[in-house]
Amino acid sequence: MIEKSSTDFNGISQDMIQLITDLYPICRSITGNGIRETLNIIGKIIPIEIFEVPTGTKVFDWTIPKEWNIRDAYIKNSKGEKIVDFQKNNLHVLNYSIPVEKKVTREELTRHLYTIPEKPRWIPYRTTYYDENWGFCMAHEQYQSLNEEMYEVFIDSSLEEGSLTFGEMLIKGESEKEFLLSCHICHPSLCNDNLSGIALSSYLAEHISHLSLRYSYRFLFIPGTIGSICWLSLNKEHCSNIKYGLIVNCVGDAGKFIYKRSRQADAEIDRAVVHVLENCEYDHEIIDFFPYGYDERQFCSPGFNLPVGCLSRSTHGRYPEYHTSADNFSIVKPSFLSESFSVYLDVIDIIENNQTYVRTDPFCEPQLGTRGLYDKIGARSSSQKDQLAMLWVLNLADGNHSLLNMSERSGIDFSTLREISDILVEHHLLEKC
Amino acid sequence: MIEKSSTDFNGISQDMIQLITDLYPICRSITGNGIRETLNIIGKIIPIEIFEVPTGTKVFDWTIPKEWNIRDAYIKNSKGEKIVDFQKNNLHVLNYSIPVEKKVTREELTRHLYTIPEKPRWIPYRTTYYDENWGFCMAHEQYQSLNEEMYEVFIDSSLEEGSLTFGEMLIKGESEKEFLLSCHICHPSLCNDNLSGIALSSYLAEHISHLSLRYSYRFLFIPGTIGSICWLSLNKEHCSNIKYGLIVNCVGDAGKFIYKRSRQADAEIDRAVVHVLENCEYDHEIIDFFPYGYDERQFCSPGFNLPVGCLSRSTHGRYPEYHTSADNFSIVKPSFLSESFSVYLDVIDIIENNQTYVRTDPFCEPQLGTRGLYDKIGARSSSQKDQLAMLWVLNLADGNHSLLNMSERSGIDFSTLREISDILVEHHLLEKC
């Protein structure tokens, strides 16, 4: 049984913020030392296994790209002043830029600059993974003030044979059937879009690793798209074990909870998350699957069609700070992380406890009074709601209704039904299927 | 074909009121002579078979309890006046009270008294079947006026080895498949909650016993809960014959009709009752099954899951007079009983006539004009509605649509479709499946 205490979560949410703070300065990409450094820091919280997949490896239709690393980058004006400096914000460099060191005219420079005219003070986050190019991202305000003829551009990066790095942690439960939780780790200094997901995944793994679990839990820390394709390619045969899955990301901001259903649309994980959101105190929205967004695109591709949904707060492209320098500590807060943590734990709680029961003797109602289950139920004094919950469980325990089914049909919350079922099992009136 | 005439129903509703009047004074419980006396009176209307099941018999998880009988009970004040007298109203005694004869302080007496503070003039109906105890029920007004120090309490009852008694009548139809109608007979002087059901069941059985029937009809007159458990225990193997079922109770008051679906939710009996209510002139409400209320709890337990719904007016706990002395002749009226009788008969009419047909030649429409079915249909002049009904029947008579299915799809009432079908059978255009 998953026990929760809001005190714990306060502690955990502070830990999550600290982890985000530690990871924020690192320049991550889909390959390279930024990922390794990130996984090392996560490895201090939970024992993750780290995998390296060499450049050139075929993964389905894709190929592991060259490894990218960067040490420094800047634009200098004619006075030799760094007007744009990678050391100050790693978003300034177009991610996956090839090395460059030259003087360029303003006109040439402009063709390599990225800004957001509508948000003139924010630096955009842009990448050029599969198109060898170089560039800088800057605030549009600064861009408009560029008035010199010549600039010096310098990017000390490398794009070479190497490998793609990812991390994985498996928590073994009673069953080999797995609950997969996957977050992407390829974004640089962005707080909500990927650091919040990394933090929640890490501490959720840490938290449940101390519990006695029915299912196994696999946490993936992978670069987006190429990382999930790579993992699926390496673990194709294993996927039949994945019974539940969630993509974890954008869980630290103030936005309402958004659940994007799996492609299957009404898998047990979908029904569990919908149940949690419909019974929680937070604003939320349920949206149908569509083949765009995060790594659910790969897990839900037709050859796999895994029951993997996406449980976030503000999500992919749906908040103004998305993929800009404004996705920082001004929008990610401990209290929001704590709420998200709690919702994820509630989902796990349902999955862990969504048993199907049969009555030991299914004919008529049992005599509750002789068992001390009429006026009181076990240790608790029996409310009318508890009595009705008990009658519902006894009525629907026919091997065809999980507790989630019972909750959906009776309108009684999952946790009450679960507690009642436990008591009825103790009294030998029910058995797990 | 079930023929109805409102004249008959006026007579029947007077008969029902007379039966309720005859049964009202008897002190019934789940066992004892009150039930025997009741069944004897019913036996003057219809030939019921009476069963006695000995105390101590195991019936599934339950055991037939000791038999309870009562002859007298009262509370006397210091002047020797009977201030509470079982002879005046049998609700005064806590049903299943053990014998007692002693002087008690007001304080002790109070621990054995039951009242309804919100309804100070009404006597509540309370029981203590499975907890040996004694007590009295009284109006709260009277309770508040108790001002003496000592009272004399006397209950001349017995709780001894004996038996549980129930009655049963089977009306054989062409088929061994059965329609079960069950009412409980364990309540003492309460008019709507159980006497109205007994009266309707008795006269419905009497009425249809004169008809030529497709199905067999089994009427049960049983004590609530333990009675249905007992019957199911004795008839477990037989239950596969039960194709339809209704719990009959609370059918004499002014409330709207309430149909509580069977656990199966959409069985033929459910669809038939819904059809009758949606096509009748009376206010009504359809509610989903829940495992509380009357004996549908047992018939719909997972080991049986029989298609048994509950067709009532005001029902279980949903009218203020429920389980009080106010459930008397002030709320049960002939006209309400008559309406209920009519609705039950309409349901039976649908079940009896819900045939499935096939066209003798299913290709294209037959030529109606040459059979005299175009301008007129049989003896009746053909309205546009009749013509359309005929075309619907001819179109849907493919062996997959019962008349009830046809009615649901076409929006044409069941009785029109039935009459049309009969005519088409006469003209050899249709055959029963």
Next chain:
Amino acid sequence: MIEKSSTDFNGISQDMIQLITDLYPICRSITGNGIRETLNIIGKIIPIEIFEVPTGTKVFDWTIPKEWNIRDAYIKNSKGEKIVDFQKNNLHVLNYSIPVEKKVTREELTRHLYTIPEKPRWIPYRTTYYDENWGFCMAHEQYQSLNEEMYEVFIDSSLEEGSLTFGEMLIKGESEKEFLLSCHICHPSLCNDNLSGIALSSYLAEHISHLSLRYSYRFLFIPGTIGSICWLSLNKEHCSNIKYGLIVNCVGDAGKFIYKRSRQADAEIDRAVVHVLENCEYDHEIIDFFPYGYDERQFCSPGFNLPVGCLSRSTHGRYPEYHTSADNFSIVKPSFLSESFSVYLDVIDIIENNQTYVRTDPFCEPQLGTRGLYDKIGARSSSQKDQLAMLWVLNLADGNHSLLNMSERSGIDFSTLREISDILVEHHLLEKC
């Protein structure tokens, strides 16, 4: 691929009006030379095969009636003036009238006259196919002015052994599976109710006969009811090839589009028409099947239950001019015919192209960038909508989703999905199932 150009349709709609103009004067009925003359004119547009089925032939429950022909008919007043003249409007004669030549009193005449009191200037269209009788139809205004004692009535008709005539054109496609389009040709001078259907069918057949088609298309030009029964009787074994069907009629007026679903309700033809109407610019209404109206009654009879719906504008009995002399060129216009033609062509376009695809490699997304499918898709520059459409197709191409299914799930229009699919097939990412 069905190519459309509004210029073509302008030409076609003028052609359709011309055909209606040519056919308008002919007195058609369910048999006789009017039908033969009509089919000859249609035969100048498309190569139809003409069938003659002899009087007395049994067709299921029906018998081919005697053939009716008419040459002249009038009513003369005492001055010898023709006050009603078949030569001026063939609606004046009760269709299938037996010959008559006599003087009659006004009283006797009146028993043979048909008018529409609510529309005093319109001549009704009435028939007496299966009841040997004679009669005249006239404007109610004229009827009210009849003030002479005696009239001379003359109908030069014949009702004799002969045959029922119908026409048929089969356009062979790759598959033997057929799309059936049927119009009735039995109505005399009525523009919308049947001439518009004849015109649209003829030019639709002509138009698609030049195309390379996946399915075969069978166009029927048959008298209503007896004609479809006759055709079904002669082609009973063939019907298993009919995979789609539409009844074509009332397609020339200003009314909104009405689609009456097939008896199957949700067949592919139903879903295709609903998709076209929901994605077109015209007002429309979808109605459920009912066994009244046009020849869908026969095609959807239980022995056949073919997926045949009825796609019209104002339909059967739902416009005031229906079956009167006012159903003329004042309500049927080229622009309405053109719209109808376009809608029919869109339906055919969907049926022709509603392929089901599988991914050649269903695991994860393919790498679109390396194939030039990321920034642009084939020749067109790639909009965000196109990109999403491509991802949807790649995600749902699992062999279980036709393009129509994909469109229904994604909300993306059929034609975009079709174009995208073609491109993905070219790039060997998809295959047709």
